[in-house]
Amino acid sequence: MTNSHGLLLRLLDGGKLPSLTSLAPLHALLTTSSLIHHPILLGKLLLAACDRSLPYAERLFLSSPRPPDAFMYNTLMRAFSESHSPERSFLYFNHLLRQGPTFPVDSFSLAFAAKAAANLRCLWSGFQVHCQAVTRGLYAHLFVGTTLVSMYGECREVGLAWKVFDEMPIRNAVSWNAIINGCFRCGHIELALGLFRDMPSKDSTSYNVLLAGYMKEGDLEQAKVVFHEMPSKDDVSWSTMITGFTQNGCFGEALGFFRDMLLAGARLTEESLTGILSACADVGNFELGRVLHGLLEKRGLTRITSVNNALLDTYSKCGDMGMAQLVFKRMYEMRNLVSWSTMIAGLSMQGHCEEAIKHFEEMQKSGIYPDGITFISVLYACSHSGFVKDGNRYFSEMMDKHGIEPAIEHYGCMVDLYSRAGELNKAYDFISRMPIPPTSVIWRTLLGACSFHGDVKLAEKVKERLSEIDPENSGDHVLLSNTYAVAEKWKDVAAVRRSMVDQKIKKIPGWSMIEVDKTMYHFVAGENLNEIAEEAYEKLSEITSRLRIEAGYVPEVDKTVLHDIEEEEKEDSVMRHSEKLAVAFGIARLHRGSNVRVVKNLRICRDCHTFMKMVSRVYAMEVVVRDRSRFHTFRQGSCSCRDYW
C-alpha cells in the first residue's frame, strides 16, 4: 500500500473526525485523486459517513464510482438497522439478494438484516432473514443465531426464539443473555430465572438483563437485591435502576439512585439522564429539571435526540412552554416523531390548541408521519378547544389515511370531544357503537360530562354501566352525586352519600404540591393543622380579603358540597381547597417576581379557577396549575384554557 493510502486510511479509521464538514474534503480528495476506486478506502469512507450523516452515506452508496461490494452493503445495512428507519435496511438487503447467487450474502448481512427486523418488531421480515440464513447455510453461525434469538424475543415469539437457541451448536454468554431477555420480555419469568441460574458463565450484561426483568415485572425489591449483590455494576446497571423506578412511578427512589450513581463516579449517560428527566416530567419537578438541563449543557449532551426529547417533556409538563419551544427550536434536524409529539402534547395541555394542530401539520410537511400516540394529542387538542368537526376529521384520517387502528385512548378522546361540547347523546351512541368493549375510563368521561351539564337521566344510565365494571370507584359515586346536586335533587345526593358510607367508599382526598426553595410542600384539604398549613391559611385569608375588595370576589359555593350545611360553612369548605392553600403559601414564601407553580392530583374546581384568575391580576403574577388533566396558566386575569376544561 502506498503512503497516501496509509495516511488516508489512518484519517478515516481515526474516528475522530468531528463532523461531516471534515469528511467532505476527504471525499473530494479521494475523488480528484482517483483513490475513490480503491475498495477499502471507499468502504472506510462509507463507514465514516454512516456515523455522521446517513443521507450523505446513502448518496455516496448510490453514486458509488464502483459497484458496491458486500462490505458496502453491510455497512449501509448496519447503519439503517439502528436508525429511525430500519426498513431501509431491507431495501438494500433485497438489492443484495438480487445481485445473484454468486454475490456473497454473509453472516454480517444476515445479522444486520435480523437486527433491522428486531428493531422494526416485524416478524415477517424476521422470517425472511431466518429463511435466507437456512438457505445460505449460515443458520448455525454464532452471531446470526444470537441475533435471530434476539429478533424473535423482540417480536414476542419466545417459542421461535427458543427453537433457534436450542438448535445452536455453539453458544456463549451473549446468546444466553439473548434468550433470557426474550423470556423476560414475553412474560416467562420462571423460565428466565431458571435459565439465568443454569447458564454456564454470567457477565455483567446477564445481571443487567435480570435487573431489567425484575423492573418490568414491577418487583422493585428483588431488583434492588440483585443490584446490591451483583459482582460489578456498569453504566447500564445504573440506568436500568433509574428508569425502572421512574417507570414504576417511584420518583424518590429514582432520584436516590441517580445521586448514588454520581457519587459512585459512574458515567452520566444519555440513558440515565433521559430516565431521570422523565421522572421530573412525571412529578413536575421544575427546579431539578433546570439543574439537569444545566448539567447536560455542561457535559455536551445537547446533541442527543432522546435527551432533548425528555427535556422538552420536562419543561412542557412543568408548564414552561417558552423553554420547551426554545429547546425544540434548537433541535433543528434532530427532531424525530417523539420530539414533535411531545410538543403537540405540551401545547395541547397548555390550551394552545391551534398551535398544537399547526405543529401537527408542519410535522407532516417535514416528512415525519404521525403514529397512534401523536393522534392522542391531536384529538386531545380538538376536544379541549371544542373543535368537534376537526376532531372527527382527524379521527377518520387516522384510520383511512394513516392506517392506524384506533386504540381505547382514541375512543376516549372522541367521547371527551362530544362530551365537552355538550353532545352527550352523541357520546353515548359513539360508545355503544365502539368495536372494542368500553372501559371504565370511557364511561367515566361521559359521567363527568353528565355531572357538568346536570343530565340526571343519562348519568344514571352511565353509572349503571360503571357499577358493572368498576363498582368500588369512589369518584363515580361523587360524580353521580354531583349530577344530582347540579340538578338540585338533594334527596338523591343524600342517598348516594349514604350508600357510600354504607359501602365504606371513601372520597380520594385532593392534594396540591408547590416547590419553595427546593422543598416540595404538600397540602391536603381539611388535614390537621401544622405550622406550614397555618401559615398558608393565614395568607389565604389575607389574599381573599384583598380579592373581595379589589376584584369583587365572592366564593362560588360549590354545588357538590353537601346541601345540609350552612351557606357560610359551604364557603368555608371551598376556601380550604388544597390548590388555594398551595398558592397562598407560594405567595407568602416565594420571592417577588417569581411565578407560582402548583401540581394537583384532581381536577381544579370552578371556584378555584376564578380565584386564580383574580390572583394573577391583583398580584400581577403568573400562576400555573397542573391538574389531573391539563395546565392552567393564569395571567392578567385570564386562563390559558379559556374557561373550557
Place this chain on the structure above:
DNA sequence: GTAGGGTTAG
C-alpha cells in the same frame, strides 16, 4: 476494512 446480548424520550 463490518458484527451478536442489556439501559433511554412522546
